[in-house]
Structure formats: C-alpha cells, structure tokens
Amino acid sequence: MINKRAREGFFVETKEKLIFDVKGNVHPPNRIISYLRYFPKKTGDRKRNKENYEKVYSLDERTAIISRNYPQYQFYDANFGLTLQGVSIVNLYKIHDPVKFRLNLSEKNTISSLKKNALDLTNILIDELGINENKIGITGSPMVDLAKRGSDIDLVIYGSNNVKKTREGLKNLFEEDNEIKRYNKKGLRTLYQFKSNDMNISWEDFIQIEPRKIFEGTFRNIDFYIRGVKDWNEIEHFYGDFRIKKFYNATIEGTIENSDESLYTPCIYKIKNSRILQSNIDPINIDEVFSYRGRFCELLRAGEEFKAHGKIEKVILKSGESYNRLIIGGNKYDFLKLKKGE
Structure with missing residues (x-):
C-alpha cells in the first residue's frame, strides 16, 4: 500500500510513467498538488529502463503538455481559487521520498x-x-x-x-x-x-x-x-483551513519587514509600506510576498526597499480573518528585486 503523504522535495509518479514534482506541503485529500517534470518521449535525452524521457522546465510548457495530452492531471481547486496540476490518488503509482x-x-x-x-x-x-x-x-x-x-x-x-x-x-x-x-x-x-x-x-x-x-x-x-x-509538525495551516480569492496581476513596491521565512520553500517575505503601481487598481494593503519557487528564496533582507510583480490574492482563514499577499512565480513575467536596482 502506498503512503499517500507527500511534501515539497518529493516526486510522484503516475501509472502512465509521468513524473511530477510536489509543490508545497498543503494538499487536498484526494490529490497531491504537483507539476509535470519528466515524461516519456521517444526523442527525449534522458533514459530510464531503456525508455527515453524529456525534462520540462518552464511552467508554460508544463501547462501546455498537461492540457494537451493529460488533462486528467489538471483540476480547479476552490480553496486555492485557481486551476492546478496534481496527481489523484487513483492514478498514483509511486511516491519518491x-x-x-x-x-x-x-x-x-x-x-x-x-x-x-x-x-x-x-x-x-x-x-x-x-x-x-x-x-x-x-x-x-x-x-x-x-x-x-x-x-x-x-x-x-x-x-x-x-x-x-x-x-x-x-x-x-x-x-x-x-x-x-x-x-x-x-x-x-x-x-x-x-x-x-x-x-x-x-x-x-x-x-x-x-x-x-x-x-x-x-x-x-x-x-x-x-x-x-x-x-x-511546523506546518501552520492545512487544507481547508483557508481559501484564496484571486484578484489581479500587479506590480508593487514596498519595504521588507521580515525575511526570516525566505529560507524555506514555500518562501515568505513580510512587507510594509506597500504600494500598487498601476493607477487603475484600487489601493489595498499587501502584507507579504509569497512564492512556491525556490529561485525567490534568500534574496532580500529586512529594511530593504523592493519592487515585485505577481498576482494579488486575499487569503481568508477559517476564523474569518484575512490578509493580502502578492504571489510570485506563477508565470515568467513575475519578478522580485531591489528597488534601487532599477
């Protein structure tokens, strides 16, 4: 029997021999949120058990392959408020720990x-x-x-x-x-x-x-x-403890208040003095910059002014409390950098 618990750093493999890398530590009860990383392809430049595989790098390419060839691994999640990739338990062949x-x-x-x-x-x-x-x-x-x-x-x-x-x-x-x-x-x-x-x-x-x-x-x-x-035992919220309401893509500026959580994946930068740069968007306060992508870890320090582009979303907790964050890494146009670097 397969242990169905998986987290960041794990890979999951399907019955079709597709290999996905697990994203984050919070997953719905019947799926593991994960994104395509390797798939069998005759012209692929990697080989396992005499079968060629191709590695997928960009998120756009992963999405295109799944949408075109394996739509069963794409689903809408009401708690996260968007379409995700993930392997359902019934299609799971192996979890790589x-x-x-x-x-x-x-x-x-x-x-x-x-x-x-x-x-x-x-x-x-x-x-x-x-x-x-x-x-x-x-x-x-x-x-x-x-x-x-x-x-x-x-x-x-x-x-x-x-x-x-x-x-x-x-x-x-x-x-x-x-x-x-x-x-x-x-x-x-x-x-x-x-x-x-x-x-x-x-x-x-x-x-x-x-x-x-x-x-x-x-x-x-x-x-x-x-x-x-x-x-x-350090995970603060589990699936169902929150839901996310998506807003819009935006570029913001602000000051890093605390970067302690930037060591981890997912990474978080607590921010203050946030400002949305587009004039056509109603001003709201952004509390943090968040990412599932390791490339955004360890970049900025407390007290530094920054500029970032991503998607603004509201996180609504079970208690009724809520906060706003900018999630980055969802597409290739997102960034995080020092403001003075312009």
Whole structure:
C-alpha cells in the first residue's frame, strides 16, 4: 500500500510513467498538488529502463503538455481559487521520498558518480554540521534515475532547526572546504543564462541579489542547490483551513519587514509600506510576498526597499480573518528585486 503523504522535495509518479514534482506541503485529500517534470518521449535525452524521457522546465510548457495530452492531471481547486496540476490518488503509482532515497543509496556498493557526489555532500552536512540524517534527502533527477551528463545535485532539508543550522554552517564550509564553493561571477553568469528564459529580471538586478544565496554553489565542480522545508509538525495551516480569492496581476513596491521565512520553500517575505503601481487598481494593503519557487528564496533582507510583480490574492482563514499577499512565480513575467536596482 502506498503512503499517500507527500511534501515539497518529493516526486510522484503516475501509472502512465509521468513524473511530477510536489509543490508545497498543503494538499487536498484526494490529490497531491504537483507539476509535470519528466515524461516519456521517444526523442527525449534522458533514459530510464531503456525508455527515453524529456525534462520540462518552464511552467508554460508544463501547462501546455498537461492540457494537451493529460488533462486528467489538471483540476480547479476552490480553496486555492485557481486551476492546478496534481496527481489523484487513483492514478498514483509511486511516491519518491528524497530522505528514503538517500538512506537506501548509502547502503549500496555501486552507484553513479553523481549519486556518490550527492551522497558525499549530504554526509559532510551530517558529519560537520550535525544535520539529522533522517531530515536530509537527495531529490531531483538522480532520485528517479533520470540524471544525465551535466545534471546537478539537488538536496532537501526538513525542519527549521536543520535548515538554519545548514545555512550558518555552509558559510564556514565555503571558507574552509576546498570542495564546496560559492558561485563566482562566471558561475553566476552561467546560472543567469540558464534561468533567463523563465525569469523576468535583468543581469544587473540579478547580480545584486543572487550572490546573497547560501543554499547554492558547487561541490567538486558540480552545481548544487539546497531546498529548506518546514517539517510536518511546523506546518501552520492545512487544507481547508483557508481559501484564496484571486484578484489581479500587479506590480508593487514596498519595504521588507521580515525575511526570516525566505529560507524555506514555500518562501515568505513580510512587507510594509506597500504600494500598487498601476493607477487603475484600487489601493489595498499587501502584507507579504509569497512564492512556491525556490529561485525567490534568500534574496532580500529586512529594511530593504523592493519592487515585485505577481498576482494579488486575499487569503481568508477559517476564523474569518484575512490578509493580502502578492504571489510570485506563477508565470515568467513575475519578478522580485531591489528597488534601487532599477
């Protein structure tokens, strides 16, 4: 019997061999909210069990493929107030758990060089920083045997204490360990070029804030990214505890009040002094900037003025209380940057 509980960092696989990456930690009872990442394709450049697969990058492309070929994995959710992708329990073949994958990998005698490097990096974080081995996992293409030449290392760490400990410890490891390095300017330029097709930000704005990130760099010359996720017992709201009313796309300015929650995926920036820039939109107060996309983590700090584009929505809690937020990352035109970077 399949354990049907899944969260950020997990992958889910369907009976048609489609592989989706799980988004967030809050899901309806009969589905897992997740977005297409790999699908079988004869001309695909990845291979698993003698079958070719293609990786899907942009959200627009994921939506197009699902809408055209697999509409059963697209549904409207009244609580979230929009159409989402997700795998229903009846179509679920397997849940890929990154922590279990790492633990199983450590017991094998022969593994690929990428898996070994990913495992070695997790062992450094466990041994040097004291991260709980049951709270760190290897996700991404190695977890589903779809890595190829040039694939990177994707790790996920669960629990706020482990996430904070990793972030502080990495600062020292960047200085002390010759194998773990922060991106230099050349590396950042390559990263920007790779992401630019799905990212609405100039190089000048990107280079102001991307170097701040601690959860990315290279290990033995392989790119790595670490995703921090709240643990099960730290999740404040569950499905049905809130509903979302969508408003409209908007560009706003404001000041970061608190960025503590920007370490995690999903990430949150508490803001103040918000102002909607379009004159045709009625002014309302925006309380936070929110995103399910890891690219928006660790970017801005308390006290900084920012500019962002996304969709304004009202979050209405069971208690009747509500607040407004700007959700970013839903399309390639969204951005978050320093205001002074213009």
